[in-house]
Structure formats: structure tokens, C-alpha cells
Amino acid sequence: MAPQQYRKPPQAPPRFTATPSSLIEDTKRLIARSRSVQDSVVKDATSDNASFKNTVLAMAQDDNKMAIESHIIGFYQAVSTDQALRDASTEAEKLLDDFGIESSMREDVYKVVDAAFKKGEKLDPESRRLLEKDHKSYIRNGLGVPASPKRDRFKEIKKRLSEISIVFQKNLNEEDGGLWFTPKELEGVPEDVVSGLEKGEGEDQGRVKLSFKYPDLFPTLKYAKSAEVRKKVFISNENKCNQNTLLFREAVILRDEAARILGYPNYAAFRIEDKMAKTPKTVDDFLGDLRSRLAPGGLEEIEKLKELKEKDLADRGEEKAYDGHYYLWDHRYYDTLLLEQQYSLDQQKIAEYFPLQTTIRGMLHIFEELFGLVFVEITGEGRDKIAETGKGSDIVWHADVQVFSVWDDEGEGNEFVGYLYLDLFPRPGKYGHAANFNLQPGYIDENGKRRYPATALVCNFSKPTPKKPSLLKHDEVVTLFHELGHGIHDLVSRTTYSRFHGTSTVRDFVEAPSQMLENWCWTASQLRSLSRHYSYLSPEYQSAYELSSSDASKPSEHMPDDLIDNIVKTRHVNDALFNLRQLHFGIFDMTVHEAKNHADVEKLEISETYNRLRKEISKLDGPEALGESYSWGNGQSTFGHLIGGYDAGYYGYLSSQVYSADMFHSVFKSNPMNGTEGRRYRHTVLERGGSQDEMQTLEDFLGRKPSTEAFYKELGLN
Structure with a gap:
């Protein structure tokens, strides 16, 4: 049981109780409120009296409130098992995007924001950044172009691009194709993968269906001995969404x-x-x-x-x-x-030492030590107690989802940080890759009160079976750590405005914090601490392992040094x-x-x-x-x-590696678990989100301008 100070978060978690009709109704309500705020700004502010407070601040506070609901409204299309709810989420996102385009091209709003911008008021740095970014955004959305057919065309293009983005991602999420093979054709593919595939009937009797989801696709491309099978799978995967x-x-x-x-x-x-x-x-x-x-x-x-x-x-x-x-x-x-x-x-042998849940606990422990955090899983009656409705199932979107309340440890003040969700296994209609989604951003409300964030990891790892838990290959451990890194960035960020919260940085910096944390997956001491052979998790798993293993000797509980050394040696x-x-x-x-x-x-x-x-x-x-x-x-x-x-x-994935390599080699390489530096990194880099120029954030942490030297050295190219 969690210590007393971590039992009752000061803010209830979000609810996932929407229906298709409520999603559309809520979306229309949010849009109407936002439009009303913008109308009020234009009514109350003039070129003479326009200020940050009566223009940009009023709309930023509305943006804060909107994000609390709108992120979840759009999230259903990535995770819901209900086709109607996914479709409604897609429709709602289109309504929100169209309204966003309309808002970004309101000339009457731009005029008063422009007047406020030109006043040159003395503002705190984050508010000044917000004013500058918003002003620039109107220009980048066509308001620097005189009212004309060209500007109307620009608006048409924006709307169509929004539609394309939504339909494109929906096609990927809904993709459910695959190929039928006999088990013989899949020779070499691990048995636990093949045995979990859909069995054919009728004309497909005696065959199994290989989907293009990662838990099926990657093991087949890695282990199928037949080059013809690999070729067929590879080319079909490249053509899986030709629409x-x-x-x-x-x-x-x-x-x-x-x-x-x-x-x-x-x-x-x-x-x-x-x-x-x-x-x-x-x-x-x-x-x-x-x-x-x-x-x-x-x-x-x-x-x-x-x-x-x-x-x-x-x-x-x-x-x-x-x-x-x-x-x-x-x-x-x-x-x-x-x-x-x-x-x-041997990736199969390595995976035996990385049961998913044990590995997650190990990762969370690393973040606890480094950043001064405490993760408390909320299960059973605990969910009922913190749910606003008193019904624990209302705070998750699927029975598989895990929820954690996240807190500062005693050294950081025991304050509440936010909620972390883990949705780890594939299912029909679900987002098909691995990603972090912000569900609710953090910010300071108009009364000066802190609003806490909620963030979700959505992944597609193999599901557990009665004989084996979900086991991770080393590259999956790296993926999980990377996405969890985004989640931590989302959680510990402390910005005034939701606009700059967490991972809301420029795209050629946003990957750097997570890429930097991947280094812990290549450090011998951390690999050892993350590992635990699955046969030690329960008597049932032990029996199943003994029956399936040809090795008479009992495996060590934690990954042996020679296997760890082999992993580290293969990094490059x-x-x-x-x-x-x-x-x-x-x-x-x-x-x-x-x-x-x-x-x-x-x-x-x-x-x-x-x-x-x-x-x-x-x-x-x-x-x-x-x-x-x-x-x-x-x-x-x-x-x-x-x-x-x-x-x-x-290109940001590669340019971010320059920054991540510089940060790791300069600060953490000699002692990755240095809690003093971890907390400094938390407060100097992660907390800032996008609230200041990202280059300034890097220079504050490094004490100098970033360098490419560590990046090229890491790749052996210096």
C-alpha cells in the first residue's frame, strides 16, 4: 500500500466515459465557448487599449481549459475498441481543426493582438514568448496576405490539409490486413509468435494469418528463414495502406x-x-x-x-x-x-530477462532515483476512491490500461505531479506504433492554482500467455524507455501556459530528452537492475520454462554479466x-x-x-x-x-541526437545515476517545456553552446 501522503491526489484523474454523441456535443460546446471568448476580446479591446491581458491572455486561458477536454476527445480514435466512438472522435477532431483554422485567420482578432504586440509591454519571459509566438502564428496563417482570393485559397488549403491528416492516420489505425502462411513457411519465427496468430478456416485451413502489427511483423522479418516469405511480408507491408x-x-x-x-x-x-x-x-x-x-x-x-x-x-x-x-x-x-x-x-534469451511489467517497474525506479519522483499504481478499489464518479472503470479506456499517480519524493517536497497511463498491447483499431499522448496538459489557472497533467504511453508489445509473460527484446526495452522519457517530460513540466507544456517544444528538439535517456538502456549497471528472468515471477512460469527449456541448469535471476557485455558491445x-x-x-x-x-x-x-x-x-x-x-x-x-x-x-530525429549525445556525455556518462545532476536536468531542461528558446535551455544545462563532437564520436565518425 502507498504511504499515506501519496494516497489521495488533489486532482481527480480524467474520465473516459464518452459516447459518440457526447463527443460531438462536447466539441461543439468547447468551440462555442472559445468563439465567445474571441468575440469578447474583439469587443473589449481596441487598437488603443489592447494589451497582453485583454487579448492573448484571455485566449490562452481559454486554450488551457479547452486542452483539458480536447486532447481526450481526439485520443479516442487512437485507442477505443468501439468503431462508432473512433469515428466520432475523428469527426470531432475535424470540427476542432476547422475551428482552429477559422480562429487562426480572424483578422479582427489579429488586429488587436498586433496592437498589443506593438505596445511593447514589460512582461514576464513566458508571457512575452506567448505574445510573440501568437503574433507570428497569425502571420504564418495568412493574415500577412491582404484580404483577397489568395487568402481565401490559403484557408481552403489549411482545411483540406487537416482533413488529409485525419483520414491518413485513421487509415493507418484501422488497417487490419495480413498474409496467410503455413507454419512451415514461417520456419524460424519464434513459436510463441506463430502460436498466437489467427488460425485459418475454410480455404485457409491449416494456415495462420500474419498481420502487419509490430509483434507479428518484426519477428517474421528477423527470424523467418525463407527469403521469399520475408520478401512477400516486406513488400506487402510497404503497400498496406495504398489508399x-x-x-x-x-x-x-x-x-x-x-x-x-x-x-x-x-x-x-x-x-x-x-x-x-x-x-x-x-x-x-x-x-x-x-x-x-x-x-x-x-x-x-x-x-x-x-x-x-x-x-x-x-x-x-x-x-x-x-x-x-x-x-x-x-x-x-x-x-x-x-x-x-x-x-x-540471442534475442530470445535476452527477452527472457525482460518481462514487461518487471522492466516497467525497473524503469520507473530509475526515474524515481534520477528525478526525485514516486510512482504509485492505482488498482482495484483505489481506482473507485479517486474516480469522480466513484467507479474505477471510468478512469480508463480499456481494461488492460494501467494508471499511476506520480508524486515528488520527500526531497522534492511530496507534491502531486500528475497521472501516467500505460496501454501496452495491440488490439483492432488501435494506434499501431509506440507513442506518448498528452491527455491533459499542466498550467497555472487564472486563480494562480496549479493544474496537473495526465499522459499516456500507447504501445504494441506481445500479450502475455499462460506460459509466458509479455517479454521484451532489447530494442523494445529501448523503445519503451524512449516513450516513457516523453511521458516524464510531459509530467514534470511546469509552465504557466498549456501552449508550452512538456513536449510542446520545437520539433528539432523534442526528441532530444528521450534520446538522451535511451543511454540508460546501454549501461551495464542499469541493464542488470532492469532484468529479471521470467521463471522467477511465479511457480507457473517456472514450470512452463522448465518444460520448454532444453537447458537443465536453472537460469540466474538477473541477467548474467556476459550477456550484458554482449548487449553493450553491439550498440554500434x-x-x-x-x-x-x-x-x-x-x-x-x-x-x-x-x-x-x-x-x-x-x-x-x-x-x-x-x-x-x-x-x-x-x-x-x-x-x-x-x-x-x-x-x-x-x-x-x-x-x-x-x-x-x-x-x-x-531531420529532427537526427539533429536531436546531436543534443542528446552532448548532454549525456558531458553530464551523465561518468555516473548515469547521479541524482544531483538528474534533478538539475529535470528542473533546467524538462520543466521548461517550450516556455523559452530551446537553445537557451540547452546552454543553461550545458553551460555552453551545444557541440556535435559527442555525436560524431559516438558514431565513430569524429
């Missing part, structure tokens, strides 16, 4: 048109202007430099993997199958085989190829958003560009090496990032 192909194309063309209406040379220039990089040239130079540094290493890695492929096929009596190529569908398989054979890295194995893959995404993103003129965008062959750049940058062969055209797949149509906020910004 998104035309949507992606339309989005790219409309973005370019909108940017040119505003006077920008292309969409990338428009998007990057207010990020840390500031200009497309800075981004292109960074990506180009990294590409030239990584390319030789990538070619060397491919040569080693080709040798392994040739030997593997020979050992299996399939010498004639080797054609001198190394294909896209080969890579996960031979990368895994290389780690197993040359580094004794095939690292050039991994980063060249990220470069492919980043350079493709810049290519489609950085055309010389609009005619070039309209005639751009996007699928061909995606696949050709992948071949040129990653050096891995696709079906084009077998004589097919570069239009064999539409990978960009499965790439939610470029529709959902990382457009002309995917």
Missing part, C-alpha cells in the same frame, strides 16, 4: 502552394523558419555531411552481411539462391543472425546502416518539401522518389534490383510522421 498514396501526394502539393502564397520559396523554408535549424540550408548541410561520413561505413557493413548471407545459404544447401545482392528484406534477418553468431546475442554494430535508414527518411522529407518551383512538385513521382532515395542512401537493394521499376511500393503512405507533424522536420 494513403494519393492523400500524401495531395498534401505535399497543397503544402507547397500554401507556402508560396505566404511568400516562402518552398514549404521547407516555411516550416523550418521557427525551428532551431532556422533554414533548409542548415538542415541540408547537416544531412549531407552526415551522409558523406556514414556512406563508407554502410558499404563496409553490407559487405560483411553479404558474406554472412552467402555462408548461411551454403550451410542450408541453397548456394544457388545467392545472387550477390543484399535486399531490404534481408536486413533484419542477417543483422539478427550476425549479432547471434558473432556476438553471442551496423550503426551506419541504421543511421543511413534515418537519413533516407530525413532526406526524402526534405526532397518532397523543397522543390524549386510549384510545377516541379506537381510532376514529382513521389513513390519512385521514396524508393530511389532509399536505394541511393541506404545502399540496400529493393525489387528494382530484380528488374522492377522504382514504383514497386508506397512506403511513404505508411509513414504517419510526415503527415502528423514531422513534415519538413523528420
Whole structure:
């Protein structure tokens, strides 16, 4: 039981009791209230008396209240099992987006905000930043363009882009395709994966359905011995949402048109202007430099993997199958085989030491020690006690969801921090990747009272069975730690306005805090503390392990040193190829958003560009090496990032690594569990959210301007 001081949070958790009709009604109510606030601002403020308080502050306080409900309204489409509720959530998000566009283009509101901006009032730094950002936002939303058909066209484009984004993501969430295989065709794929697949009936009798969800897809690409099966799975996955192909194309063309209406040379220039990089040239130079540094290493890695492929096929009596190529569908398989054979890295054995729930508890313990936090899981009657309705099921959206109340420890003052939700297993209609969602932001309300945040991790790990708990491969441990890092950023942020809360930073910084925390997954002492062999969790698991294992000796409770050493040693194995893959995404993103003129965008062959750049940058062969055209797949149509906020910004994953490597190597490398530095990091970086210039945040923490030295050293490229 939790200590007394952590039992009763001062704020009830959010409720998840919406119906399809209530979602639409609530959305319309929020919009009506917001519109009324904007109307009041215009009525009360004039060019003469306009001030921060009677313009931007009034609307920011309304934004705070709206976010408490609107984030959850849009969240249902990612997690609800009810199709009608998901559809209503999608419809509600469209209403909210349309209203957001209408609000951002109100000339009457812009005039009084402009007047307040020009007054030059003395404000606290966060309020000054809010005024500057809001003022700039109106201009970037077309109000710098004189009222004209051009401005009307800009508004049309904004609305259509919103529709595209919503439909594109819905198609990805609702995707439920797959391929039917016999168990023999899936030779090599772990038995616990194959046994969990849907069994065929009728004409599919004797076969199982392999979905494109991560728990099915990745083990198949890593372990299926049949190259034909891997090829079929890989190409089908690249084409799983082809209805998104035309949507992606339309989005790219409309973005370019909108940017040119505003006077920008292309969409990338428009998007990057207010990020840390500031200009497309800075981004292109960074990506180009990294590409030239990584390319030789990538070619060397491919040569080693080709040798392994040739030997593997020979050992299996399939010498004639080797054609001198190394294909896209080969890579996960031979990368895994290389780690197993040359580094004794058995991912199945490693996974036995990372039962999901034990690993989560270990991660939370690391955050407790580093940042001065306490995580208290709320279960059973505890949920009834803190739910406003007195009904514990009302505070979760699915029975699988875990809820934690999060507190400052005694050294940090025992104050309440917020709520953390974990939704960890796949199900139909659910968001298909791993992500952190803000459910309710934190802020200071108009009475000076703190409003506490709620945040959710939505993942897709394999479900437990009677014989085994959910077990994580090491790369899944890294993913979980990364997303939990976003969750912690969301929880400990303390900003005045919800606009700047938590991960609401510029996109080329937002990944840095989580990427920095990934280093703990490559530190021997932390791997040991996170690990516990699943056979120690219960007598039932112990019996099941003994029956399934050919090893007569009892495994050690925590991961043995030699296995940990092998994991740590492999951190940068095939690292050039991994980063060249990220470069492919980043350079493709810049290519489609950085055309010389609009005619070039309209005639751009996007699928061909995606696949050709992948071949040129990653050096891995696709079906084009077998004589097919570069239009064999539409990978960009499965790439939610470029529709959902990382457009002309995917480079941020790589540029954020520069900042994360600098922070870790400068401050934490010598002692990752230094609580003094952890708390300083919490208060200097995470608490600030987007409330000040992100470069200033970095300089405050590092005591200097950031450097690329640690990043290139980490990659062996300095």
C-alpha cells in the first residue's frame, strides 16, 4: 500500500466515459465557448487599449481549459475498441481543426493582438514568448496576405490539409490486413509468435494469418528463414495502406502552394523558419555531411552481411539462391543472425530477462532515483476512491490500461505531479506504433492554482500467455524507455501556459530528452537492475520454462554479466546502416518539401522518389534490383510522421541526437545515476517545456553552446 501522503491526489484523474454523441456535443460546446471568448476580446479591446491581458491572455486561458477536454476527445480514435466512438472522435477532431483554422485567420482578432504586440509591454519571459509566438502564428496563417482570393485559397488549403491528416492516420489505425502462411513457411519465427496468430478456416485451413502489427511483423522479418516469405511480408507491408498514396501526394502539393502564397520559396523554408535549424540550408548541410561520413561505413557493413548471407545459404544447401545482392528484406534477418553468431546475442534469451511489467517497474525506479519522483499504481478499489464518479472503470479506456499517480519524493517536497497511463498491447483499431499522448496538459489557472497533467504511453508489445509473460527484446526495452522519457517530460513540466507544456517544444528538439535517456538502456549497471528472468515471477512460469527449456541448469535471476557485455558491445554494430535508414527518411522529407518551383512538385513521382532515395542512401537493394521499376511500393503512405507533424522536420530525429549525445556525455556518462545532476536536468531542461528558446535551455544545462563532437564520436565518425 502507498504511504499515506501519496494516497489521495488533489486532482481527480480524467474520465473516459464518452459516447459518440457526447463527443460531438462536447466539441461543439468547447468551440462555442472559445468563439465567445474571441468575440469578447474583439469587443473589449481596441487598437488603443489592447494589451497582453485583454487579448492573448484571455485566449490562452481559454486554450488551457479547452486542452483539458480536447486532447481526450481526439485520443479516442487512437485507442477505443468501439468503431462508432473512433469515428466520432475523428469527426470531432475535424470540427476542432476547422475551428482552429477559422480562429487562426480572424483578422479582427489579429488586429488587436498586433496592437498589443506593438505596445511593447514589460512582461514576464513566458508571457512575452506567448505574445510573440501568437503574433507570428497569425502571420504564418495568412493574415500577412491582404484580404483577397489568395487568402481565401490559403484557408481552403489549411482545411483540406487537416482533413488529409485525419483520414491518413485513421487509415493507418484501422488497417487490419495480413498474409496467410503455413507454419512451415514461417520456419524460424519464434513459436510463441506463430502460436498466437489467427488460425485459418475454410480455404485457409491449416494456415495462420500474419498481420502487419509490430509483434507479428518484426519477428517474421528477423527470424523467418525463407527469403521469399520475408520478401512477400516486406513488400506487402510497404503497400498496406495504398489508399494513403494519393492523400500524401495531395498534401505535399497543397503544402507547397500554401507556402508560396505566404511568400516562402518552398514549404521547407516555411516550416523550418521557427525551428532551431532556422533554414533548409542548415538542415541540408547537416544531412549531407552526415551522409558523406556514414556512406563508407554502410558499404563496409553490407559487405560483411553479404558474406554472412552467402555462408548461411551454403550451410542450408541453397548456394544457388545467392545472387550477390543484399535486399531490404534481408536486413533484419542477417543483422539478427550476425549479432547471434558473432556476438553471442540471442534475442530470445535476452527477452527472457525482460518481462514487461518487471522492466516497467525497473524503469520507473530509475526515474524515481534520477528525478526525485514516486510512482504509485492505482488498482482495484483505489481506482473507485479517486474516480469522480466513484467507479474505477471510468478512469480508463480499456481494461488492460494501467494508471499511476506520480508524486515528488520527500526531497522534492511530496507534491502531486500528475497521472501516467500505460496501454501496452495491440488490439483492432488501435494506434499501431509506440507513442506518448498528452491527455491533459499542466498550467497555472487564472486563480494562480496549479493544474496537473495526465499522459499516456500507447504501445504494441506481445500479450502475455499462460506460459509466458509479455517479454521484451532489447530494442523494445529501448523503445519503451524512449516513450516513457516523453511521458516524464510531459509530467514534470511546469509552465504557466498549456501552449508550452512538456513536449510542446520545437520539433528539432523534442526528441532530444528521450534520446538522451535511451543511454540508460546501454549501461551495464542499469541493464542488470532492469532484468529479471521470467521463471522467477511465479511457480507457473517456472514450470512452463522448465518444460520448454532444453537447458537443465536453472537460469540466474538477473541477467548474467556476459550477456550484458554482449548487449553493450553491439550498440554500434551496423550503426551506419541504421543511421543511413534515418537519413533516407530525413532526406526524402526534405526532397518532397523543397522543390524549386510549384510545377516541379506537381510532376514529382513521389513513390519512385521514396524508393530511389532509399536505394541511393541506404545502399540496400529493393525489387528494382530484380528488374522492377522504382514504383514497386508506397512506403511513404505508411509513414504517419510526415503527415502528423514531422513534415519538413523528420531531420529532427537526427539533429536531436546531436543534443542528446552532448548532454549525456558531458553530464551523465561518468555516473548515469547521479541524482544531483538528474534533478538539475529535470528542473533546467524538462520543466521548461517550450516556455523559452530551446537553445537557451540547452546552454543553461550545458553551460555552453551545444557541440556535435559527442555525436560524431559516438558514431565513430569524429
